Amino acid sequence: MKLAYWMYAGPAHIGTLRVATSFKNVHAIMHAPLGDDYFNVMRSMLSRERDFTPVTTSVVDRNVLARGSQEKVVDNIVRKDQEEHPDLIVLTPTCTSSILQEDLHNFVERAQLESQGDVLLADVNHYRYNELQAADRTLQQIVQYYIAKARKRDELPAGKTEQPSVNILGISTLGFHNNHDCTELKRLMQDLGIAVNLVIPEDASVYELKNLPKAWFNLVPYRELGLPTATYLQAEFGTPYVEITPMGVVETARCIRAIQKTLNEQGAEVNYESYIDEQTRFVSQAAWFSRSIDCQNLTGKKAVVFGDNTHAAAMTKILSREMGIRVVLAGTYCKYDSDWFREQVSDYCDEVLISEDNAEIANAIARLEPAAIFGTQMERHVGKRLDIPCGVIASPIHIQNFPVGYKPFLGYEGANQMVDLIYNSFTLGMEDHLLEIFGGHDTKEVITKDMSANSDLNWNKEANSELNKVPGFVRGKVKRNTEKFARERGFSEITLEVMYAAKEAVGA
Amino acid sequence: MTLAESQPSALNFECETGNYHTFCPISCVAWLYQKIEDSFFLVIGTKTCGYFLQNAMGVMIFAEPRYAMAELEEGDISAQLNDYAELKRLCDQIKRDRNPSVIVWIGTCTTEIIKMDLEGLAPRLESEIGIPIVVARANGLDYAFTQGEDTVLAAMAGRCPTKAPEAETAQAKEDRSGIQKLLNFGRKKEEIQQEASEYAEHPPLVLFGSLPDPVVTNLTLELKKQGIKIDGWLPAKRFTELPVLEEGYYVSGVNPFLSRTASTLMRRRKCKLIGAPFPIGPDGTRAWIEKICSVFNIEPQGLAEREAQIWESMEDYVKLVRGKSAFFMGDNLLEISLARFLIRCGMTVPEIGIPYMDKRYQAAELAFLEKTCQEMNVPLPTIVEKPDNYNQLQRIYDLKPDLVITGMAHANPLEARGINTKWSVEFTFAQIHGFTNARDILELVTRPLRRNNSLKDLGWDKLVREEAQV
Numbered sequence: 016m017k018l019a020y021w022m023y024a025g026p027a028h029i030g031t032l033r034v035a036t037s038f039k040n041v042h043a044i045m046h047a048p049l050g051d052d053y054f055n056v057m058r059s060m061l062s063r064e065r066d067f068t069p070v071t072t073s074v075v076d077r078n079v080l081a082r083g084s085q086e087k088v089v090d091n092i093v094r095k096d097q098e099e100h101p102d103l104i105v106l107t108p109t110c111t112s113s114i115l116q117e118d119l120h121n122f123v124e125r126a127q128l129e130s131q132g133d134v135l136l137a138d139v140n141h142y143r144y145n146e147l148q149a150a151d152r153t154l155q156q157i158v159q160y161y162i163a164k165a166r167k168r169d170e171l172p173a174g175k176t177e178q179p180s181v182n183i184l185g186i187s188t189l190g191f192h193n194n195h196d197c198t199e200l201k202r203l204m205q206d207l208g209i210a211v212n213l214v215i216p217e218d219a220s221v222y223e224l225k226n227l228p229k230a231w232f233n234l235v236p237y238r239e240l241g242l243p244t245a246t247y248l249q250a251e252f253g254t255p256y257v258e259i260t261p262m263g264v265v266e267t268a269r270c271i272r273a274i275q276k277t278l279n280e281q282g283a284e285v286n287y288e289s290y291i292d293e294q295t296r297f298v299s300q301a302a303w304f305s306r307s308i309d310c311q312n313l314t315g316k317k318a319v320v321f322g323d324n325t326h327a328a329a330m331t332k333i334l335s336r337e338m339g340i341r342v343v344l345a346g347t348y349c350k351y352d353s354d355w356f357r358e359q360v361s362d363y364c365d366e367v368l369i370s371e372d373n374a375e376i377a378n379a380i381a382r383l384e385p386a387a388i389f390g391t392q393m394e395r396h397v398g399k400r401l402d403i404p405c406g407v408i409a410s411p412i413h414i415q416n417f418p419v420g421y422k423p424f425l426g427y428e429g430a431n432q433m434v435d436l437i438y439n440s441f442t443l444g445m446e447d448h449l450l451e452i453f454g455g456h457d458t459k460e461v462i463t464k465d466m467s468a469n470s471d472l473n474w475n476k477e478a479n480s481e482l483n484k485v486p487g488f489v490r491g492k493v494k495r496n497t498e499k500f501a502r503e504r505g506f507s508e509i510t511l512e513v514m515y516a517a518k519e520a521v522g523a
Numbered sequence: 524m525t526l527a528e529s530q531p532s533a534l535n536f537e538c539e540t541g542n543y544h545t546f547c548p549i550s551c552v553a554w555l556y557q558k559i560e561d562s563f564f565l566v567i568g569t570k571t572c573g574y575f576l577q578n579a580m581g582v583m584i585f586a587e588p589r590y591a592m593a594e595l596e597e598g599d600i601s602a603q604l605n606d607y608a609e610l611k612r613l614c615d616q617i618k619r620d621r622n623p624s625v626i627v628w629i630g631t632c633t634t635e636i637i638k639m640d641l642e643g644l645a646p647r648l649e650s651e652i653g654i655p656i657v658v659a660r661a662n663g664l665d666y667a668f669t670q671g672e673d674t675v676l677a678a679m680a681g682r683c684p685t686k687a688p689e690a691e692t693a694q695a696k697e698d699r700s701g702i703q704k705l706l707n708f709g710r711k712k713e714e715i716q717q718e719a720s721e722y723a724e725h726p727p728l729v730l731f732g733s734l735p736d737p738v739v740t741n742l743t744l745e746l747k748k749q750g751i752k753i754d755g756w757l758p759a760k761r762f763t764e765l766p767v768l769e770e771g772y773y774v775s776g777v778n779p780f781l782s783r784t785a786s787t788l789m790r791r792r793k794c795k796l797i798g799a800p801f802p803i804g805p806d807g808t809r810a811w812i813e814k815i816c817s818v819f820n821i822e823p824q825g826l827a828e829r830e831a832q833i834w835e836s837m838e839d840y841v842k843l844v845r846g847k848s849a850f851f852m853g854d855n856l857l858e859i860s861l862a863r864f865l866i867r868c869g870m871t872v873p874e875i876g877i878p879y880m881d882k883r884y885q886a887a888e889l890a891f892l893e894k895t896c897q898e899m900n901v902p903l904p905t906i907v908e909k910p911d912n913y914n915q916l917q918r919i920y921d922l923k924p925d926l927v928i929t930g931m932a933h934a935n936p937l938e939a940r941g942i943n944t945k946w947s948v949e950f951t952f953a954q955i956h957g958f959t960n961a962r963d964i965l966e967l968v969t970r971p972l973r974r975n976n977s978l979k980d981l982g983w984d985k986l987v988r989e990e991a992q993v
Contacts (some may be wrong), residue, residue, distance in 0.1 A: 016604070059935045066934060481740065
């Protein structure tokens with residue numbers, strides 16, 4: 016057992032659901048107790064989805080515990096198949112169903128006999144994998160299934176597309192700024208004259224998966240999702256892949272050069288050097304920013320970085336290599352892939368921290384006292400407590416990290432966004448610091464609209480303590496309205512009764 | 524059968540598949556740890572439970588809450604690790620870091636399935652570490668959302684003292700309940716004795732149900748006006764202040780989801796339950812007070828005027844909902860009381876979905892609902908227990924209700940289809956009890972109507988593409 020207050024990566028089924036629901040017309044059925052369908056709330060709330068999240072539960076209750084699911088799971092799959100006609104139903108085990116050890120494979124086979132659509136069991140062990148690993152496995156599993164199916168039916172298209180083309184692997188629902196990144200990557204590909212063959216899993220149809228081999232190469236922008244799929248496609252069809260995250264000016268250039276090499280090896284004869292140069296020096300503002308005197312002021316400032324592998328590694332490199340900021344600590348919660356992270360960042364930071372324990376990170380931040388933090392929502396709150404500004408760069412995230420406006424983290428526009436994020440975090444910190452030195456903007460007491468300033472009304476003890484229980488942001492209003500009410504009725508003392516009477520009368 | 528025949532207009536009860544969205548009952552720790560100030564809640568479960576709590580509680584998680592997960596690992600599941608030793612290690616740490624007056628263990632689906640004997644382990648560990656350990660099995664196999672509080676309070680009912688300690692005087696007994704303390708603050712003893720005469724002679728009354736402190740104060744004052752004294756409240760602000768429960772005490776519930784607590788109080792503690800409608804809405808509050816008064820043979824004073832006055836002050840809101848229809852998808856067990864209140868406001872309610880319907884504990888509320896429908900001359904709603912959300916959506920498309928009260932999983936998709944929704948969970952966190960808070964219920968109910976009224980001329984009420992008809 017582990018005492019835990021907070022977790023960075025969710026349970027395995029969340030990963031499976033993220034991949035399944037990213038596809039078009041794929042339905043997931045969770046084998047889970049009541050209340051485990053919290054994923055629907057997250058998707059509907061955080062990413063403000065207009066459509067019903069295609070996830071239902073085959074409920075595990077006392078009866079299932081006593082007698083097994085029996086027909087229940089099969090019936091639920093067949094029913095959903097008839098109601099919504101999904102192309103694929105993914106039966107998703109949860110922590111509860113993994114310990115029940117029911118033969119879900121068997122259910123899937125039986126349901127398949129009666130269903131029009133395909134039925135798959137997500138092959139994920141709950142106690143060994145987290146959300147990210149599970150998403151990775153599920154994506155590969157679905158791709159593999161549809162490649163095998165197409166091959167069996169002899170529907171696999173032969174050869175590559177005429178023009179250079181790419182599959183973008185790993186864009187998914189509830190991913191950090193994924194939809195903006197996807198737009199930016201498509202734009203980048205267009206600039207490079209590369210056709211986008213397929214983006215998976217977001218918005219892809221499972222029937223398109225058989226076209227994956229037509230692409231000249233695969234691009235895997237995020238370390239956490241898509242790599243096993245890319246290696247599978249390479250082993251199966253010899254499709255090369257590029258796994259450099261184009262985040263920051265230097266890494267974007269490196270990614271483009273890797274693409275160039277891949278294409279040229281297949282006889283494309285492209286040269287992107289002038290594009291890189293033009294973008295870097297004149298179109299994107301990030302390189303110029305590094306040179307400007309604003310950025311000079313950031314030289315040697317201390318920062319702590321924490322997040323998933325992709326974002327924490329890229330951020331560390333940007334801060335250190337592109338802005339001359341001293342990264343005193345870079346960390347990741349992707350323990351299962353920590354070697355990669357160490358290798359990526361060890362040249363760019365003083366200290367590496369691999370941990371899933373939020374207290375350990377908080378303590379490290381308190382000890383190091385950086386001028387800014389770049390982390391998850393958890394680090395943002397640590398920063399709040401310690402009065403250190405924080406830019407959010409990775410999941411877990413809240414609704415404010417699903418902005419409506421265009422905010423990619425990848426590509427050249429992404430580099431611009433990063434500049435703003437970094438610069439704003441540091442200047443806010445500086446401003447705060449200066450204010451403290453000079454004693455604030457306005458040292459005079461704020462003149463409130465509070466009528467009680469010259470009030471002869473007396474709040475008795477009980478009423479006063481009741482007033483203090485009212486949340487701060489409405490307390491002033493409650494106080495004003497209550498006093499107004501008391502004055503009108505000629506009460507000289509405000510008691511609990513007067514308070515409630517006022518509330519009833521004027522909604523104070 | 525004869526009973527059903529003699530009541531031809533009786534409510535129509537149905538039961539569906541139970542495939543609906545609701546919060547896991549472990550969510551009760553979110554409000555109970557705040558209510559019981561010296562408690563610590565330890566949820567013994569998996570990452571799934573932790574992830575739910577972390578996301579459901581939003582910002583509360585960052586405020587160093589007095590709750591934590593005992594996250595089970597593979598070794599715990601396969602019994603390679605000793606449950607007792609593991610729990611002892613964790614509880615020792617909690618004692619060291621927080622020193623609470625009680626640790627509440629919340630059993631989950633996983634502890635049920637692997638049959639971890641929490642009730643057996645607790646007394647042993649309790650005597651070893653010297654902190655009371657209360658066990659509540661608030662799991663998704665058996666319960667929905669607010670029923671979590673019910674399992675915790677039922678377990679706490681066993682911890683209420685049976686008798687006030689000998690040395691404790693009447694004065695000290697009064698001090699037990701925080702509200703009495705508050706009301707008597709700074710006053711002399713004689714004054715308090717004098718005040719005692721403000722109350723009618725009646726047997727001790729203990730109320731059960733966790734409410735925010737301002738609502739507790741409010742309801743206490745409301746009963747005080749009738750000369751009724753509340754001897755205690757389950758739960759109190761602190762675990763160490765749990766009320767005395769002697770045989771023959773009267774108890775009354777303030778929330779509709781407390782049926783286990785009610786039966787525990789009756790069967791184990793030999794208390795007498797006052798079955799009343801719940802004090803939600805001015806109609807409910809009046810009926811609740813009247814019922815308590817009638818049990819104590821007290822003639823209620825001024826309730827009719829009080830109710831009328833509240834209705835009058837809410838007229839601006841009532842106007843907005845009058846004649847409109849509301850559909851409850853069902854997820855928190857407040858549905859019957861809220862529907863009854865909305866029908867009194869002049870709404871029609873075609874369907875009341877509800878996770879679980881205890882017809883005995885809610886008997887008075889159900890009768891009141893029926894009576895309200897007759898008086899308002901509206902058709903009786905269908906009460907759908909264990910609803911099926913998919914079927915409900917089809918019915919919603921057919922009925923086109925003016926307002927759907929539903930969970931967050933369905934709210935945005937319904938809004939995108941031009942259907943007004945109110946997020947049901949807000950009713951569990953807002954202050955909705957008593958005369959004073961009636962307006963707050965309507966504030967919630969009318970909010971989508973007011974918002975959408977101001978948008979209605981913009982021509983973008985339907986924000987999804989029409990689905991192609993196959």
